[in-house]
Amino acid sequence: MNKFLSKEQASILLRAIEAEKIAAVYEQEKHRIALPVESGNEQVYFRLPLVIPAPGTSQPDKKEQVNYVILLIQSGNCAMGYFENGVNLDHKVFRSYMVRKKQGKSQLKYLKTKGKSRAGSRVRLGETVEFFENINERLQSYFEDYRVDRIAISCSKTLIPYLYNSKTATPFDKHDPRLYKIPKHIHTPIYEVMLDANRFLLRGELIYEEAQQAKVNELLALAGITDVDDAPEAYDGDTEEEGFDLWD
The missing domain is CATH 3.30.70 (Alpha-Beta Plaits)
Structure with missing residues (x-):
């Protein structure tokens, strides 16, 4: 209950x-x-x-003021923002062509079962790389400009390695004590969904x-x-x- x-x-x-x-x-x-x-x-x-x-x-x-970042990631969609005492001071939404339209399956999952990709798959993989580089660049700017006390995150299992292994480094590691897994189902990340999570x-x-x-x-x-x-x-x-x- x-x-x-x-x-x-x-x-x-x-x-x-x-x-x-x-x-x-x-x-x-x-x-x-x-x-x-x-x-x-x-x-x-x-x-x-x-x-x-x-x-x-x-x-x-x-x-005492508590500053935090909310980071919501699903295949091809990300909503993130910086908050101070519950107030959103900055936000960004990223979208990427990562899903195979006919199958409705993430390209990353498809590769695990089908092996090498064709031209369309290579495009999706390229966009996946750029997707996570953009996310980490934004995160780095937050961590450089502000004191971040907590990192509230929702991210699918298949995408976690791509977040942490991006060429643009994540400004925290998997064992950072500030990480907080949001205990709530998150719909496709958009700005309004991020505010609902907040x-x-x-x-x-x-x-x-x-x-x-x-x-x-x-x-x-x-x-x-x-x-x-x-x-x-x-x-x-x-x-x-x-x-x-x-x-x-």
Whole structure:
């Protein structure tokens, strides 16, 4: 089950958890805290808004700015942007001819099953190379011009090697602790989809099983929160095209 919280509600809940010294474990990779449930080994997860710093890294009375990049990549489509405290200051959308129109399959996947390519395939491969060079050039400009605290990314498994092996280097590696895999299905990356992903990242989320409802009610009551939203869309895991593993 999922419950969404506004950024303000999430901040209040986090302060209440810290004030009551409730046992919790922060997971950097997923930017969430795990809260134990007394009935067993189950846990309630509290995903923090991306603009809230990790617990214990800032003073409670000091508003610390969080800068981040959102990077969404699918075959032939990329939307990316630089954000400060949730506000988009720069964005760019890239498109490339990477999909075989008749089969509707990425040229990269086609090569894995069919071997050498013909003239049209070579064009698509050339555009693929340029596609990732353009992405990394834009990323480099962000990292040169700004302090980047987190990198929110959604990229298919088949494309991850091309991102990191581009002739134009990516300004971070696969094991960068700032990487944050967006836990949400992402539609074809365009500017509006990126903004939708940002709205998702600005909200907190309680993730739990139905049997843990009493624990969730207790946490919300502790923070004085009475009005929360059901998550409109539950993340259903990775697929070959939509999901990815940073360590493949």
